[in-house]
Amino acid sequence: MNLHREPIPVAEAVKRVLSLEAENYIEKVKIENSYDRILAEDIVATHSIPPFNKSPYDGFAINSESTNDASKTSPVHLHVIEEIGAGHRASRAIAPGEAVRIMTGAEIPEGADCVAMFEICQTYEAEDKSYMTIKRPMEKRQNIIEQGSETKKGTLLVEKGTEINPGVKALLATFGYSNVQVYRKPVVGVFATGTELLDVDQALEPGKIRNSNAYMVTAQIERSGAEPLYLGKLADEFDRCYEAVSEALNKVDMLITTGGVSVGDYDLMPDVYEKLGAEVLFNKIAMRPGSVTTVAQVNGQLMFGLSGNPSACYVGFELYVYPYIQKSLNKTEPYHSIIEGILGTDIMKPNPFTRFIRGSVAYEKGKVTVHPAGIDKSAVVTSLAHTNAFIILKGGTRGYQKGDEVQVLLLSPNEGSQFFQIDA
Amino acid sequence: MNLHREPIPVAEAVKRVLSLEAENYIEKVKIENSYDRILAEDIVATHSIPPFNKSPYDGFAINSESTNDASKTSPVHLHVIEEIGAGHRASRAIAPGEAVRIMTGAEIPEGADCVAMFEICQTYEAEDKSYMTIKRPMEKRQNIIEQGSETKKGTLLVEKGTEINPGVKALLATFGYSNVQVYRKPVVGVFATGTELLDVDQALEPGKIRNSNAYMVTAQIERSGAEPLYLGKLADEFDRCYEAVSEALNKVDMLITTGGVSVGDYDLMPDVYEKLGAEVLFNKIAMRPGSVTTVAQVNGQLMFGLSGNPSACYVGFELYVYPYIQKSLNKTEPYHSIIEGILGTDIMKPNPFTRFIRGSVAYEKGKVTVHPAGIDKSAVVTSLAHTNAFIILKGGTRGYQKGDEVQVLLLSPNEGSQFFQIDA
Known part of the structure; x- marks a missing residue:
């Protein structure tokens, strides 16, 4: 083992980690369970918005030509043949001389090309029929939200690699994505090293302290969008330690150890990396805290050796593990x-x-x-x-x-x- | 029903909602499941930090008096009786003329009052015994992190109402909180209204659009730290609508409806509030979008009538529902x-x-x-x-x-x- 360690700059260390490939696994989830996940497919408008010509107001859908001669002194009278609310459709096209009472959001009936708001119309009943009058000409397409005016069918709305926030989830619903492809959360294993460590439910003993790093790091993993797997404390005997690490690599996507990466008598991780045949990307960084942070890879699988000091461990995670987790999630913004x-x-x-x-x-x-x-x-x-x-x-x-x-x-x-x- | 609505300022509307009591329910979770939850108990140092006098360096724990006469020309020789790593304890107190080889973080043995770093010491073996020499006097308490110097037992560390982030979780572990009291997530029911709404898995029909507000709002509820319960679409017939709302109130802590709060022909919520005997806190706010946002309470239970317009719905949620959820979680910073x-x-x-x-x-x-x-x-x-x-x-x-x-x-x-x- 080479005890001499050459510190490298932080940016170079980050670059070495992120230049490694990361596997991206895709799974399908129901829209109900999609919040906070990372899209693994582009979201595309499966229909135009609005999907039909619709009314922005409550009013009367009419044909503008009917109103060509309307004036204050000579209002036009139109027969109101039916009423449609949002979600309903007119039963037939309107003919010249006819109007349809229409609510906000409802589809403009065939034969109509504009909407006259209630405020500018009068209504009356005659011979069991409803009529409306209007005193001014309307223009073609006036007060109509045209089909596709907000989004055309086929438009790319949200790119894969984006987190599903409430607004993105609304788009999934709008365009019928009842199931959506997301990246599977990488499983990040965590071992704590240090014979001085007690478990959280153990009583304090002379000379010992409770293991807090593992609990902290599992929360950092959750915050990063990955799935933590706490594997317990690593034995302080080399062969058992080596075995535990080898086995763990089969169960996780990447592995974090806390402690054991210095050059002290009790620091086993450098030897474990060596016996695994792992390539050490770096084992000394020109930074404080966390200079001993070590990253190694074996068969493309990453092992992060974080410091046993809580602050150094915290910083090391956020600088090197966090962006690699984002890369595993194929995030567009990994840093x-x-x-x-x-x-x-x-x-x-x-x-x-x-x-x-x-x-x-x-x-x-x-x-x-x-x-x-x-x-x-x-x-x-x-x-x-x-x-x-x-x-x-x-x-x-x-x-x-x-x-x-x-x-x-x-x-x-x-x-x-x-x-x-x-x-x- | 009074159709005349008097708009009130946003700040006044927020104040009316937040002046209502909110029930805070407490549950116990394991530390493993505590990330992101809100503390329902204060976190107190259950022991001092460090819990014992400890060494900040690798070196020799000695008694400063042994070094009183040390100098370059006349180094002091001490017998190294044992070596202790972090987590281990010296087997006995050191006597005059003795030293203990000590690693970073290990407990200072009895009889020692300072630590001489390796760098300033020499070592040698003689007659099967280990010795160290030092060429300068040490001071009492030099290089010792004293018990309680970072935190005294009983100190309040984190107040209830705080979110458990990775740092807080580390404190829980350090002080043995293997279980922790947190506020139960309030259950927030969601109904969507509007006959024009299709479910997300339904094919598009003429005149209809898919329900996106309910999916958006359930994600907003999750983001706020509460638990969403989507109750489906509300019938557009008054009696069935009233029944559905009455029943839902037994299942949830608070209820959101989207749409149906305007004064249009199809807006049933105002009548539902009236029949429930609910007190309407406000039904018009001097804001855009979302002026029709309505909040009502019956027996202390809140009903949020959000607009059916997606942007107005989104804004109404964040301004009025979000802080009330935080109040239900007894958050110190609800807004x-x-x-x-x-x-x-x-x-x-x-x-x-x-x-x-x-x-x-x-x-x-x-x-x-x-x-x-x-x-x-x-x-x-x-x-x-x-x-x-x-x-x-x-x-x-x-x-x-x-x-x-x-x-x-x-x-x-x-x-x-x-x-x-x-x-x-």
């Missing part, structure tokens, strides 16, 4: 968005390496402001609970002052980016 | 955040009433910019698919120009507000 923001607090510590500081975004007078989520020691414990962004501080810089412009990586899964571009 | 943003496009139409325009937010050079999601007619069909915010245009204004400052309501469910404050 977290990186935007510019204003630092809300001084961070005077110099940065020999690029730093990713847990932060939270606020909006002040139209500007994006970002504050570190926990700057004092006691806030470290709860800082991840308040984190919705990373403040990116470039390596080789002294300190940053309140008001300085910084890059901000947004963790919200609802807004993504096609690119990963950092000034670091 | 969508409203921030300031810069308009990215001219919107020259005058606004007699406050308008909520479907928009999408972008970040440009640290500023929040917002563009309408669909300004031309053909984009109406897909605009909801691209909406992640509403642009709020104040009533009584002429037009707005590109670059104007506007209020923006963010639809992302991850960022909420304690307040609902609009300049309109």
